[in-house]
Amino acid sequence: MMTIPEIERCLRQLRLSGVRDTLQTRVLQAQGANQPFLETFSLILQDELDRRQSRLIERRYQQSGLDEKLTLAEFDWSFNPKLPRQTCFQLHTLSFIAAGENAMLVGKPGTGNPTSPRRLPIRRSCTATRSSISRPMTSFHRHALNAPAQREARMRTIIDCDLLVLDDLFLARPIPDDAGAWLQTLIHQRYKLRRSVIVTSNRVVQDWGTYLRDNTMSTTILDRLMHHCHLLEFDGRSYRLKEAAEALARKTKSN
Numbered sequence: 001m002m003t004i005p006e007i008e009r010c011l012r013q014l015r016l017s018g019v020r021d022t023l024q025t026r027v028l029q030a031q032g033a034n035q036p037f038l039e040t041f042s043l044i045l046q047d048e049l050d051r052r053q054s055r056l057i058e059r060r061y062q063q064s065g066l067d068e069k070l071t072l073a074e075f076d077w078s079f080n081p082k083l084p085r086q087t088c089f090q091l092h093t094l095s096f097i098a099a100g101e102n103a104m105l106v107g108k109p110g111t112g113n114p115t116s117p118r119r120l121p122i123r124r125s126c127t128a129t130r131s132s133i134s135r136p137m138t139s140f141h142r143h144a145l146n147a148p149a150q151r152e153a154r155m156r157t158i159i160d161c162d163l164l165v166l167d168d169l170f171l172a173r174p175i176p177d178d179a180g181a182w183l184q185t186l187i188h189q190r191y192k193l194r195r196s197v198i199v200t201s202n203r204v205v206q207d208w209g210t211y212l213r214d215n216t217m218s219t220t221i222l223d224r225l226m227h228h229c230h231l232l233e234f235d236g237r238s239y240r241l242k243e244a245a246e247a248l249a250r251k252t253k254s255n
Contacts, residue, residue, distance in 0.1 A: 004023070004024060004027070007023065008020050008023065011023070016048055017048075017051060018047045018048035018049070018050060018051030018052060019044050019045075019047055019048045021047070021051070022044070022047040023044070026040060026043055026044050026047070027040075029043075082235065083234060084232050084233075084234075087230060087232055088232070090230075091103055091230060091232075096196060096230060097162055097163055097196045099228070100194030100195065100196060100228060101196060101228040101229060101230065102196055102197045102198070102199070102225050102226070102228060102229040102230070103196075103197075103198045103199070103229065103230045103231075103232065104198075104199045104201075104205075104225065104226070104229055104230070104231045104232065105198070105199065105200045105201075105232045105234065106199075106200075106201050106202070106203070106204060106205065106231070106232070106233050106234070107202060107232075107233055107234025107235055108202060108234065108235060127161040127162045127163070128161060128162065128163040128164075128165060129157060129158055129161040129163075129164055129165070130165040130167055158186060159186065159189045159190060159193070159195070160193070160195070161195070162195065162196065163195075163196050163197075163198065164186075164190060164195065164196070164197045164198070165197075165198045165200075166183075166197060166198070166199045166200070167200050168200060168201065168202070169199050169200065169201035169203065170201055170203040170207075170208065170211040171201075171202070175211060175212070180212040180213070180214055180217050181217075183212075183221060184217055184220055184221055187221050187224050187225060188220075188224060191224040191225075191227070194228075197225065199225065205222055205226075208221070208222065
């Protein structure tokens, strides 16, 4: 019979780190509670599955480029009571992704982005990618001559992922000349594939033609984005300014 160190060495070779990390704990638990073998074995297998799921989520999160955001449970709905609360909760079911629909969150800075369901797909076995049109072609052009395959692979990732997040659309003005064409191609390709897009922006859609410097292009993009779309408009006070004021008050009080 193998000793615990020998078993751990085998588990390391088999790359079963979840089992290895909890083995001794599970052995002591089984001995103390006189657990049946199958119950103990089930717990050990679950440890391995939990570890792999945790690593998968972390890997998807890093690949997505998404930043940390509040969950709905942590969100202070009383601060701006007119926010579309029920629609936000509906989006968080992620049924819009399965249906190939889009979501547009438009409003004043700091009023609604924490309600965006952009982090949830990572925990629901979906792939998500965050992108921006401020400098969308910079990395593509940098590798265009020496690594065209890398450029194509990056574009395929953006087109094929389950959810594309276009964060702070038109935050930078003016946008690069090639950004509008890039955005139009991207939205058109995802529209044909019925892949979902979340857009967050503090620019009302009526002004998109101005930021793109092309009304026809703006109409084409909006036509595809809004064909199957949940439009949420946010108004009210900024949560960032609220948090900054609270932090300043705490600092003043501590001094």
